[in-house]
Amino acid sequence: MTALLEMRDLRVTIGSTAAVRGATITVNKGETHCLVGESGCGKSISALSVMNLLPRGAKRETSALRFAGEEIGRYTERQMERLRGDRMAMIFQEPMTSLNPAYTVGSQMTEVLRRHRSTPRAQAVDRAAELLARVGITAPGLRLGQFPHQLSGGLRQRVMIAMALMCDPELLIADEPTTALDVTVQAQILRLLATLQQDLGLGILLITHDLGVVARIADRVSVMYAGEVVESAPTASLFATPEHPYTRGLLTCVPVPGKVKRDEPLGSIPGIVPRITPGFTGCGFRDRCPEAHAACTGAIPRQAVSAEHELLCTLKPGWGGKAAA
Amino acid sequence: MSGAVLPAGRASRLLRNWGFMVGVAIVGFAAIIAILAPWIVPYDPFAIDLDRRLVPPSFMEGGDPRNFLGTDQLGRDYFSRLIYGTRISMVIGVLTVITSGLIGITLGVLGGFYGGKVDDAVVFAITTRLSIPAVLVALAVAALRGSSFLLVVLVLGFLLWDRFAVVARSTTMQIRNLDYVSAAWCAGASRWWVLSREVLPNIATHLAVVATLEMALAILLEAALSFLGLGVPPPLPSWGLMISEAKEYMFFDAWVIVIPGAALFVLVLGVNFLGDALRDMMGTDLSR
Amino acid sequence: MLRFFLRRFAVAVLVALTVLTLAFMLTRLSGDLAVSIAGPNATAEDVETVRRVYGLDRPLTVQYFDWLGNALRGDFGESYFFRDRVSNLIASRMPVTVTLGLVGLVLALVVSLPLGILAAVREGSWVDRLVGLFAMIGQAMPSFWLGLMLMVVFGLQLAWLPISGADTWEGFILPGVVLAFSAIPSLTRLTRSGMIEALASDYIRTARAKGLTRLSILVKHGFRNAAIPVVAIAAVQLGFMLGGSVVIETVFALHGVGYLAWESISKNDFPVVQAVVLVLALIYIGLTLLADLFNAVLDPRLRSA
Numbered sequence: 055m056t057a058l059l060e061m062r063d064l065r066v067t068i069g070s071t072a073a074v075r076g077a078t079i080t081v082n083k084g085e086t087h088c089l090v091g092e093s094g095c096g097k098s099i100s101a102l103s104v105m106n107l108l109p110r111g112a113k114r115e116t117s118a119l120r121f122a123g124e125e126i127g128r129y130t131e132r133q134m135e136r137l138r139g140d141r142m143a144m145i146f147q148e149p150m151t152s153l154n155p156a157y158t159v160g161s162q163m164t165e166v167l168r169r170h171r172s173t174p175r176a177q178a179v180d181r182a183a184e185l186l187a188r189v190g191i192t193a194p195g196l197r198l199g200q201f202p203h204q205l206s207g208g209l210r211q212r213v214m215i216a217m218a219l220m221c222d223p224e225l226l227i228a229d230e231p232t233t234a235l236d237v238t239v240q241a242q243i244l245r246l247l248a249t250l251q252q253d254l255g256l257g258i259l260l261i262t263h264d265l266g267v268v269a270r271i272a273d274r275v276s277v278m279y280a281g282e283v284v285e286s287a288p289t290a291s292l293f294a295t296p297e298h299p300y301t302r303g304l305l306t307c308v309p310v311p312g313k314v315k316r317d318e319p320l321g322s323i324p325g326i327v328p329r330i331t332p333g334f335t336g337c338g339f340r341d342r343c344p345e346a347h348a349a350c351t352g353a354i355p356r357q358a359v360s361a362e363h364e365l366l367c368t369l370k371p372g373w374g375g376k377a378a379a
Numbered sequence: 380m381s382g383a384v385l386p387a388g389r390a391s392r393l394l395r396n397w398g399f400m401v402g403v404a405i406v407g408f409a410a411i412i413a414i415l416a417p418w419i420v421p422y423d424p425f426a427i428d429l430d431r432r433l434v435p436p437s438f439m440e441g442g443d444p445r446n447f448l449g450t451d452q453l454g455r456d457y458f459s460r461l462i463y464g465t466r467i468s469m470v471i472g473v474l475t476v477i478t479s480g481l482i483g484i485t486l487g488v489l490g491g492f493y494g495g496k497v498d499d500a501v502v503f504a505i506t507t508r509l510s511i512p513a514v515l516v517a518l519a520v521a522a523l524r525g526s527s528f529l530l531v532v533l534v535l536g537f538l539l540w541d542r543f544a545v546v547a548r549s550t551t552m553q554i555r556n557l558d559y560v561s562a563a564w565c566a567g568a569s570r571w572w573v574l575s576r577e578v579l580p581n582i583a584t585h586l587a588v589v590a591t592l593e594m595a596l597a598i599l600l601e602a603a604l605s606f607l608g609l610g611v612p613p614p615l616p617s618w619g620l621m622i623s624e625a626k627e628y629m630f631f632d633a634w635v636i637v638i639p640g641a642a643l644f645v646l647v648l649g650v651n652f653l654g655d656a657l658r659d660m661m662g663t664d665l666s667r
Numbered sequence: 668m669l670r671f672f673l674r675r676f677a678v679a680v681l682v683a684l685t686v687l688t689l690a691f692m693l694t695r696l697s698g699d700l701a702v703s704i705a706g707p708n709a710t711a712e713d714v715e716t717v718r719r720v721y722g723l724d725r726p727l728t729v730q731y732f733d734w735l736g737n738a739l740r741g742d743f744g745e746s747y748f749f750r751d752r753v754s755n756l757i758a759s760r761m762p763v764t765v766t767l768g769l770v771g772l773v774l775a776l777v778v779s780l781p782l783g784i785l786a787a788v789r790e791g792s793w794v795d796r797l798v799g800l801f802a803m804i805g806q807a808m809p810s811f812w813l814g815l816m817l818m819v820v821f822g823l824q825l826a827w828l829p830i831s832g833a834d835t836w837e838g839f840i841l842p843g844v845v846l847a848f849s850a851i852p853s854l855t856r857l858t859r860s861g862m863i864e865a866l867a868s869d870y871i872r873t874a875r876a877k878g879l880t881r882l883s884i885l886v887k888h889g890f891r892n893a894a895i896p897v898v899a900i901a902a903v904q905l906g907f908m909l910g911g912s913v914v915i916e917t918v919f920a921l922h923g924v925g926y927l928a929w930e931s932i933s934k935n936d937f938p939v940v941q942a943v944v945l946v947l948a949l950i951y952i953g954l955t956l957l958a959d960l961f962n963a964v965l966d967p968r969l970r971s972a
Contacts, residue, residue: 107875131881139878146876151869155968156891166877201967217877506678507685510955512910512947515928519693519940522932599809603914606811607929619811626815633819640812648807655803 058083058257059104059142059225062118066099066281068111072330073099075281075338079259081225086251086258088272088289090265090304094327096281097261098147101227104259105144106134122224140170143218147230149210153202159186159213160198166220185216189246208239215246219254226251227259232267244271265308269293274362277301280330280338287363297365297373299343337368345369399656405649412462413469420459421447424616428454433632448638451621452628457635460616461642467617468598468646471532475597476590478536483543484586490544491551492574498548505544513538514603521609531610535597546589550582584657591654595647602643618643675959679952686948687738691731693944694937743942748934753942757924761946764916764923768909770839771846772901779851780897783858784890790863798859802852810911814845814918842919849911850904857900861893868892895965902958906951 059081066074074096081087089097102108104119106129119127121142126134138144146152154162163185164178173181179198186194189212202210211231218226228247232240248271251258262268268275268289276286277298285298296302306321325342337343340350349368358364359371412419428450435442436449436457443449448457490501517534524530554560560577568576602619604610611617613624618639625635694700701718702709709717718724722733737744743753786798821828821841829838865871866889874888913925920926924943931939 105876107872135878135880137878138876144876146869146873148869152873154870154874154888154892156966165879169877169879169883203968214873503678503681503685507682507689510682510686510906510948510951511689512913512944512951514911515913515925515940515944515947516693518913518929518932519937519944522935522940523694523937595807599807602809603811607914607917609932619809622812622815629815629819630823636812636815636819640809640816643809643812644807647809648803651803651807 056083056123057081057120058085058122059259060118060120061100061104061116063116064100064103064119065115066096066103066108067113067332068099068109070331072332072334073112073281074103075330075334077276077278077281077283078286079276079283081257081259082273083224083257084251084255085273086248086260086271087274087276088268089259089261089276089278090263090268091278092263092327095278097263097278098229100278101144101229101259101261104225104227105138105142106131107138107144136170139166139218139223140221141223142225142227143221143223144227144229145211145214145218145231147233149207149214149231149234152214153210155202158199158201159205163198163213163217163220166217170221181220182216185219186213188219189213189216189250190242191216207235208242211235211239211243212246215243215250219250222254223256225257225259227261229261230263231260232262232264240267247271265304277304280327282338282366283364284339284366285364287359291360291363295359295363295372297359297363297369297371298339298367299345299369300339303342337366345373396656396659398652402649402652402654402656405645406653409465409469409646409649413466416462416466420456420462422456422459424455424459424463425614426455430454433628433635435632436634436638439634449634451635452624455616457638460621461618461639463616464618464621464639464642465646467528467611467615468601468643471528471535471601471611472594472598472650474532475535475539475601476594478532479538479540479593479597480543480586480590482536483540483589484547486540487544487547487549488551488574488578488582491548492555492570492578494552501544501548505541505548508538508541511538514600517600517604518607518609521604526604526609526612528611528615531601531604535600539593539597539600542589542593543586546585547582550585551578554578554581588654588657591650591657595650595654598643598647598650672959675956679956683949683952686952687735687945688731690941690945690948691734694941695727700937738942738945743945744938746931746936746939748931748936749939753938756927756939757942757946760922760924760927763921764909764912764925767839767842767846767912767916767921767923768905770843771850771908772905774843774847775850775854775904776901778847779854780858780890783855783897784862784885784893786855786859787862787866787893788885795859798855802855805848805855806852808848810845810849811914811918813848814842814915817841817844818919838919838921842915842921845915845918846908846912850901850908853900854897854904858893858897861896862889865889865893891965895962898961898965899958902954902961903951906947906954909950910947 057080059079061077061079064074064077064079065072077096077100079087079089079100089100091097099108099112103114103116104121106114108114116127119125121137126137129137153159160179160182163182164173164175167173167178167181168175182198183194186197191197191209191212197205197209197213202213205213215231226247231247232243235243244267247258247260250256260267260272272289274287275289275292276283277292277300278284279298279300285292285296285301292301293305296305300323303321303323307323308320323342328338328341330338335353336351337346337354340346343350347368352368354366354368356364356366357371365371431443431446431450431454432452434446434450434454437444437447439449446456446458448461451457451460486501486504490498517531517538520534521530554577555573560573563573563577601610601617602622605617605619606623608623610619613620621639622636622643625639629636701714701721701723722730725733734744741754743757745751746753746756749756782798782801786795789795818841828840829835866885871884871888874884879888909924911925912923913928915921916923916925917929924946928940928943931937931943
């Protein structure tokens with residue numbers, strides 16, 4: 055498989071915080087890559103880095119940032135503008151506030167096509183209506199003329215997805231697209247993303263902290279902690295043989311049907327994600343890690359568990375012998 | 380963060396704010412001059428000398444070293460009049476703020492604290508006040524009653540309370556709805572206790588910001604009224620009156636209006652700097 | 668929505684009635700109005716004549732309702748000094764004041780909108796601080812003094828513009844600039860804070876993710892939302908500007924309503940003063956109502972609420 059997105063050794067500093075410290079993320083064509091981890095571990099920052107949409111004051115560095123084979127790390131803002139919304143699109147966690155309250159759904163959707171393809175208005179409206187129908191919105195003609203505040207959260211997120219698809223992008227970045235929605239709506243949106251991915255051959259980078267979501271739709275998972283990818287593997291492999299103590303901890307926190315015994319409490323990881331300043335060395339998880347030892351303050355080796363399964367830990371792969379979950 | 384650390388942090392931030400320092404310097408200087416006026420003036424500001432009229436300031440061509448800022452159209456020492464003018468502006472500013480503050484804070488706190496019909500009435504009073512053209516009414520009242528120093532203070536005080544009321548009302552509402560204040564209510568604290576112990580101390584800082592802005596406005600309005608001849612009556616050396624008396628000569632000797640106008644501008648700017656720094660500080664602290 | 672406006676309208680009418688009453692009380696402040704009208708050289712007999720002619724010998728409540736009834740019909744009585752209907756006087760002076768107000772407002776918007784946007788985009792930079800300082804200076808500037816200074820510099824020394832009067836359109840430039848200065852600080856600050864808030868919002872991030880151009884993001888998506896409070900304040904500012912026109916019209920000898928009021932004040936011509944106070948207050952009340960309407964048009968959330 056060819057890599058659609060290849061981001062190597064991403065480093066982001068925001069003020070005196072090292073938000074991302076050498077994360078490598080690749081997304082193959084037509085693949086769903088999930089980025090999981092607790093809040094504040096650098097998932098969203100990594101996602102925003104791909105499109106260079108970081109907040110002001112954030113500094114981004116990569117050793118390579120390739121999109122469809124082209125190095126875009128040194129692209130100017132102008133060049134990036136042309137890529138965004140056209141060949142790579144993004145949807146966000148907050149459907150309630152991510153649409154501009156002052157304009158109709160139709161105007162905000164057609165704007166993308168008019169900007170990138172100079173499509174005449176009538177054609178752009180047709181395309182918008184077609185996509186609204188595609189994301190499961192009934193009466194698209196009516197919705198096009200409505201304002202965001204007239205739509206529910208689930209509908210707005212569908213509109214966001216449809217808007218992201220206006221130019222047939224190759225890569226869709228979804229930053230916790232279901233977190234703010236009701237549980238039933240969450241399932242619908244995820245199913246929609248999975249269907250779209252199959253039909254359109256989209257590469258999806260999906261950020262989530264919900265391992266249930268990951269189990270259902272991801273091809274590949276990267277676990278992030280304190281700005282690093284601590285473990286990355288095909289979904290099946292990660293769930294079968296989680297190696298990093300943090301991954302194991304996460305898995306014990308999730309009730310997986312058939313794996314959790316009745317009357318047994320779910321696990322939890324004590325403590326919170328630390329704020330990492332530049333110059334920090336060693337493993338960011340060591341203060342919360344049950345397996346921590348002296349070597350955890352030094353350089354942490356990147357090890358291959360198998361061909362597709364990578365681990366960032368001082369423990370040898372297979373240390374625990376069996377899956378914790 | 381503990382309560383003891385915060386004020387020190389605020390204070391040091393204020394000291395690093397150059398706008399605040401400039402404001403303190405200007406207003407402090409003006410206050411000292413206003414207080415010491417009788418002792419530092421070189422001449423009697425009311426002493427007329429018709430033989431020495433419109434002498435330019437000493438640093439200008441034709442100036443006389445005896446009169447640092449020259450003399451006015453009646454030969455009175457401009458520097459001495461300017462110093463006494465500081466006194467008038469400062470006193471009017473402070474007294475107006477006290478008057479309007481008493482009215483506005485009372486109304487605002489009542490509205491914010493009791494809510495309901497009382498609040499409706501207060502909002503109505505504020506709306507009505509805002510729709511009245513203040514300068515015009517001040518002029519009319521001065522014309523009807525005959526202008527005097529006290530009248531200017533009273534008229535301005537009765538016209539400039541709106542911002543006090545608006546801010547006092549909204550901050551009182553916020554504080555009344557805070558958990559610990561509700562807790563005090565439930566614990567059986569009297570209204571007066573809650574007002575004096577919880578509400579007033581907590582809105583005081585916001586009101587300090589309003590006070591500076593209103594003081595600046597009062598100083599400007601007094602000058603405008605005096606300029607139109609219906610403020611402080613002559614021969615008192617109000618800066619507005621000095622500009623008014625000098626404006627016939629301004630096309631020949633521009634300095635006659637530049638001097639009192641610049642003094643007015645600098646003082647108001649200083650008061651505004653002070654208020655702005657306070658507002659910045661409150662703004663950052665409120666967002667926490 | 669409709670209910671909201673009916674309520675707003677009812678309050679506006681009540682405020683207007685209150686101002687009417689206050690305007691009536693204003694002229695009765697002097698104690699004996701007849702003495703004021705008759706002037707300092709009048710004999711006791713003159714004062715009595717005045718009292719009878721102007722109906723001041725009637726009970727106060729009768730005078731009040733009489734005046735109120737007339738005022739509601741747009742009849743503010745007759746000027747003591749100009750010997751003309753007050754309504755005619757105001758109508759003939761109004762165009763000058765309104766022109767001046769609009770020139771001032773347009774100038775203020777032309778300066779403060781770009782400055783506010785610039786300061787917001789460069790928040791925290793030296794440009795932002797410079798704009799803040801400019802607003803500060805504008806706020807501290809005594810308008811009458813600025814007017815005199817501009818007259819000296821542009822009218823006399825450079826001789827580019829007329830010193831006073833409004834015989835030609837150039838006569839509106841200097842007073843317009845002075846009037847604009849009074850509104851620039853608040854409009855600039857409001858534009859800046861509105862833009863900062865808008866630019867930090869999620870929909871701006873969406874607009875960037877859509878690959879829109881910087882200009883489109885700033886103006887179409889950012890300013891469109893920041894403009895809502897600015898429009899409201901601009902209308903209110905116009906009201907304040909008209910109210911403050913008395914000072915500027917006097918400085919520049921522009922024969923508008925403010926100048927009329929000042930003339931009447933110095934001539935003890937109270938029906939005129941009363942009427943000008945009232946008319947300016949009514950304009951202000953109307954403008955704030957209009958601002959609310961405008962807000963509803965600009966903000967779709969309000970429209971359907």
